[in-house]
């Protein structure tokens with residue numbers, strides 16, 4: 001086991017990793033920008049190193065600064081959290097070149113899955129069902145129009161390097177194709193430096209179902225069921241739950257095995273998520289994330305496991321503790337993402353927290369780096385916390401969520417808390433009868449969001 005690890009992240013996810021390390025007797029090093037000197041992850045880690053000015057480019061994304069922090073502190077391994085450098089194959093390469101360990105998959109796996117066309121091709125070969133669409137990239141508008149007619153409208157044009165909901169455009173009819181094609185390419189180029197795009201059938205009423213996988217890098221892999229993340233705004237998740245209200249035990253076992261076998265086949269190491277759209281009883285692969293997800297706690301809730309601990313264990317060379325037989329689902333878990341944003345337009349709302357009170361009690365988990373008097377800097381993502389509840393079943397988890405939201409106080413900035421209080425009043429949320437478009441419609445109707 002490592003003696004000391006460095007956490008190349010900030011906010012709630014940095015705390016998440018520091019907490020797992022502490023329980024394992026592993027020392028932790030926090031890194032931070034000058035804007036984060038007073039941040040909770042800096043206070044909670046055993047040591048901390050300032051790695052640069054507020055801009056992420058010069059701090060949390062600065063590979064030389066992070067490697068130097070390892071050398072100064074003697075940290076042997078780096079946990080990237082999510083976002084920032086977590087899916088950067090070049091970062092993994094540099095870490096290994098310095099004789100350090102990356103707590104995550106290999107550079108090669110990150111590279112394969114980071115390019116959506118290559119990922120889809122790889123998954124197809126591994127027997128994972130995919131959304132019907134182009135074979136590989138589509139280079140010209142003529143080709144795109146021809147494919148659109150073949151696949152049948154609506155279709156979605158996606159940048160192969162896309163992420164975070166960027167670089168995706170829907171063409172409802174042939175007339176939309178030119179605009180969608182050019183915009184997806186332009187977004188791919190400007191956001192990710194790559195204008196290659198591909199085309200998929202646009203599914204009109206799917207749910208977003210993702211399978212948590214975990215591998216030991218030596219040909220053994222398991223799945224930890226699914227998460228339903230269908231409540232989305234602008235292709236971004238806001239509310240996640242496990243198990244999925246629409247997935248039967250048989251379907252879970254079937255798609256879970258397909259995913260675990262695929263990961264065993266490629267000797268995948270660590271945690272990963274294979275994302276699907278699910279419509280009319282069929283799963284369609286869309287992408288794989290080669291890292292810990294924001295919503296991993298709902299899986300931890302129902303399986304009673306610590307995914308970060310397991311990540312650290314296998315990265316240090318210890319065998320995987322998970323076995324498929326021992327992974328049993330208990331109850332239901334829900335997570336809501338608390339963002340410092342002002343409704344109805346979800347504008348970032350940085351500023352000083354005048355009062356913070358976290359909910360507690362049975363089945364309540366609050367993952368947040370907030371504290372009374374904390375100043376939320378304007379430079380980073382607006383996620384300020386995750387409230388996760390666990391109950392014996394879905395109705396109990398929903399009731400608990402309502403109760404916990406009632407106790408939660410975050411004053412001084414605007415947050416998405418009122419959104420969740422309102423959503424809990426909705427019958428579709430209570431029954432789980434929604435697809436990936438439901439929330440967008442609801443926001444338009446109820447908040448008049450443009």
Ligand code: ADP
Nearest residue numbers: 162163164165166200201202203208235286436
């Ligand atoms: P990103 O990497 O930007 O998160 P994904 O490929 O994971 O992009 O897709 C994000 C979301 O976009 C999905 O959860 C879904 O809501 C929507 N989406 C993606 N592909 C399709 C499709 N073929 N049909 C309908 N919706 C889609």
